Amino acid sequence: METTHRLEWTLLATPLMMFLLVCLGFPAIVNLIYSVSDISFETLRSPEISGFGNFAAVLTDSGFWRANWFSLRFGLLTAILECLIGLGLAVFLAPLFKDRSWPIAILMLPLMVAPALMGLMYRLVLHEFAGPVPHYLWAWFGNSPAFLGPNSAFWTLIVVETLQWTPFAFLLFHMAYQAIPEELREAASIDGATGLARFWRIELPLMLPTLAAALLIRFIDGFRVFDNVYVLAGSGAGGSTTSLSIYIYEAFFKQAAIGKAVAASVILFAASFAVLYGLNRLARRRRR
């Protein structure tokens, strides 16, 4: 009885497992083999195992470390900014959303736009002749910075990413805030807690799990950023805006350095696996 059930369940899950095995498992193995092979576009089907030369090439490439550093800073900064602003908006504006939801629809509109299109839109917004931002800066202050120049491109990209994804953090905090029981707030008010004290002592602690989740999700998305950075700044002056995703893409498509690109992929794969494994263990231990 038990075994026939087991078979039934396995059969139901089989299509999904097969699909993932073919579409992700196989590529993962190809990645591993190619990363230790001497590989070029001519020898794609007959890779020759050659040791760890590709990894050495990647790990000694200053461009790889610069891309790591860019992704790390970009992920951290945008995650923190988005969560701070999102949390502030969700809490401060909460009374506005009590019996109307259209303001939320307006705030979440940017989330529906493809990041690639959003990046292209900023090319228009920041364009020195056609863009309104330089236009008004010239009109009002008589000066406008080169937003995508080597010195300011990083911060321009930070602002672009933050403005598009703050709504995501805002939505999570909004849901978490609404989920706090009204009695808790009333009890705190009766005990004489003012708005600010209520926030620090009661509301924020209750929203901490959401804050952790939002920070993590936004960090991961920021770390692996590709679309908006690529269309807006490319790899930037001297590679100053090369994220790790752009590094891998360019190593493969622009330099045809397949071995290097694959080795970088494997390193990124191992790193994200290690981080996720650690986080899962942490979460499981906390749940006990």
Place this chain on the structure above:
Amino acid sequence: MLNAIRWAVFALAAFAMNFPLIVTLVTSFKSAREISTNPGLWINAPTLENYATVLTVSDRLNIFLYLANSFAVAAMGTLLAVALALPAAYAIVRGRFGEKTLLPLIVNLRAVPLVIFAIPIYMMFQFMGLLDTRFGLGLVMTIVNIPLVLIILVNAISDVPFELDEAAMIDGVSRTGILFKIVGPVCRPALVTSMIFGFITAWNEFLFGLMLTTSKAVPVTVGASFFFAASGGGVQWGVAAAVMMVGALPPMLLGLLMYRKISGTMMAGAVKG
């Protein structure tokens, strides 16, 4: 008084976040001459000529093809993901199949940068002749969508009372029968939500569209940039703005239609992820 400040803050935040959309919308209704003399947020002489240009098919540019590609790829990536994930979610919830292995593995997939699979997938597609095909890109969108779709469906099936299953089993309905005749229909709201979510995600995808397509299967996120150099020379900003509006509109409309559900889904995804 405090409420007035709140409205002001809201207006400022909404304006800042939606600023590129506003600028693009405004610019799309300006003639080339007006853009060069008046790049501000005001339109003196609104015109539809940019949209007319975008919607004109030439041998180099075909907006209808890009839109059709995006639609086909997003539809396939959504429907296939749901078709694969629904039975698996049922087995995970009711049969506790792979609850400790398969489920966490797939959920964590959401946090893995998919660019690491890009190169082998490119080679695989080259080998199988799937480069620059809607089918190939649709397969990739399925991969992209599976984690969140699975989370949504697992949550939804967990909420279906087990008594429903039991009653059907006593009547001699098979597992598959229960899934399709009882659990599936009860989960219809979750199925719709996951499809809308998947559709928006796939429509907005860029990296794989850029890598795996060149002409026949180009999605609109990639095709939009073709219009930036439409006539040689400099960028025609009015035309570029119009094509961006056209490409961004479908997911925005879907999102506005469904925004109440979307925030709940994001929460579910965040808590599990």
